[in-house]
Amino acid sequence: MPALVRLAGVSKQFDRPTAVRAVDNVDLEINSGEITGVIGYSGAGKSTLVRLINALERPTSGSVLLDDVDLGKLSERELNRVRAEVGMIFQQFNLFASRTVAGNVGYPLKLAGLGRAEREARVAELLDFVGLSARAGAYPSQLSGGQKQRVGIARALATRPKLLLADEATSALDPETTADVLDLLRRINRDLGTTIVVITHEMDVVRSICDRVVVMEQGRIVEQGDVFDVFARPRATATRRFVQSVLHDLPDPAVIERLRGDHGGTIVTVGVIDQRAAIFDRLRDPRVHSAVIYGGISEIAERPLGSLTFELTGEADAIRETVSSLAEITTVTEWPVGSR
Numbered sequence: 001m002p003a004l005v006r007l008a009g010v011s012k013q014f015d016r017p018t019a020v021r022a023v024d025n026v027d028l029e030i031n032s033g034e035i036t037g038v039i040g041y042s043g044a045g046k047s048t049l050v051r052l053i054n055a056l057e058r059p060t061s062g063s064v065l066l067d068d069v070d071l072g073k074l075s076e077r078e079l080n081r082v083r084a085e086v087g088m089i090f091q092q093f094n095l096f097a098s099r100t101v102a103g104n105v106g107y108p109l110k111l112a113g114l115g116r117a118e119r120e121a122r123v124a125e126l127l128d129f130v131g132l133s134a135r136a137g138a139y140p141s142q143l144s145g146g147q148k149q150r151v152g153i154a155r156a157l158a159t160r161p162k163l164l165l166a167d168e169a170t171s172a173l174d175p176e177t178t179a180d181v182l183d184l185l186r187r188i189n190r191d192l193g194t195t196i197v198v199i200t201h202e203m204d205v206v207r208s209i210c211d212r213v214v215v216m217e218q219g220r221i222v223e224q225g226d227v228f229d230v231f232a233r234p235r236a237t238a239t240r241r242f243v244q245s246v247l248h249d250l251p252d253p254a255v256i257e258r259l260r261g262d263h264g265g266t267i268v269t270v271g272v273i274d275q276r277a278a279i280f281d282r283l284r285d286p287r288v289h290s291a292v293i294y295g296g297i298s299e300i301a302e303r304p305l306g307s308l309t310f311e312l313t314g315e316a317d318a319i320r321e322t323v324s325s326l327a328e329i330t331t332v333t334e335w336p337v338g339s340r
């Protein structure tokens with residue numbers, strides 16, 4: 001898949017109030033037609049990365065290419081043209097309070113010099129797409145948070161951008177409204193073919209709609225890849241924490257201790273990566289009794305992923321054979337009896 005955005009050796013240093021390398025030697029490709037999630041804790045450099053992509057910041061070093069055009073080589077005027085090709089939506093919506101819904105959505109079209117009739121037709125089309133046709137004459141203060149974000153999205157799409165940047169677009173919304181807005185982003189990607197970059201600190205957002213994920217920490221990319229692969233085999237500590245915030249399937253030490261108190265058998269945690277049925281096939285030895293005592297399986301990119309913790313009881317040799325057999329097809333963690 002061709003890259004729409006390419007960052008090569010990009011750093012951004014701020015010198016005031018204190019010297020901070022907000023983005024530190026980043027190499028990154030954003031594939032055309034995909035939804036890429038950039039996740040990290042507060043201060044990781046996500047917003048700065050986005051501002052480098054839409055040329056609101058210039059890198060201290062390195063190059064940013066949008067559609068093979070090196071933004072560092074463009075004049076301010078040329079940059080303004082490029083910025084119009086990039087839509088942006090924000091956590092706080094950034095709507096004009098004094099303009100109606102239609103006025104907000106039509107504003108970029110006015111800037112682009114479209115005539116009134118053309119503008120009205122395009123605004124009607126956009127409001128229909130985001131499901132807000134009935135609220136065209138309302139003011140932002142009369143809308144719910146989810147509706148405000150739909151207006152922000154319609155406005156960002158007005159000039160048919162190739163790239164849509166969403167900076168914490170759902171962080172101010174409740175879970176149900178978040179799901180609606182994420183569905184809308186998915187629809188924009190599928191129906192309009194728009195490439196989307198989603199900045200977030202919530203792994204659930206990545207799980208719901210992203211094809212690829214980039215994990216940032218202290219200005220650096222610590223991990224990136226296909227969403228399922230990163231969920232299935234997280235390497236960086238930060239990534240593991242993000243993954244566990246969504247999956248909740250692994251017992252932490254306190255849970256293991258409680259399980260030990262209630263279950264005297266062998267306790268094993270078995271990774272589930274696609275192979276649900278195969279795992280139960282390996283638990284058919286009549287000499288071993290198995291019971292699920294903890295765990296969970298989620299769907300990531302429409303594939304099963306998670307872990308199950310079993311208590312195995314029966315003959316010691318047979319249990320050992322079962323554990324070895326499971327280990328042939330997946331990861332198995334055996335919790336030692338003395339783990340208390």
Ligand SMILES: Nc1ncnc2c1ncn2[C@@H]1O[C@H](COP(=O)(O)OP(=O)(O)OP(=O)(O)O)[C@@H](O)[C@H]1O
Nearest residue numbers: 014016017020022041042043044045046047048049
């Ligand atoms: N204009 C600026 N001037 C000085 N320092 C800045 C500026 N913008 C960002 N920084 C600093 O750069 C670092 C990265 O900030 P950035 O906002 O990119 O992170 P973030 O991951 O988006 O965090 P958050 O989710 O809190 O917005 C922080 O230490 C921040 O204080």
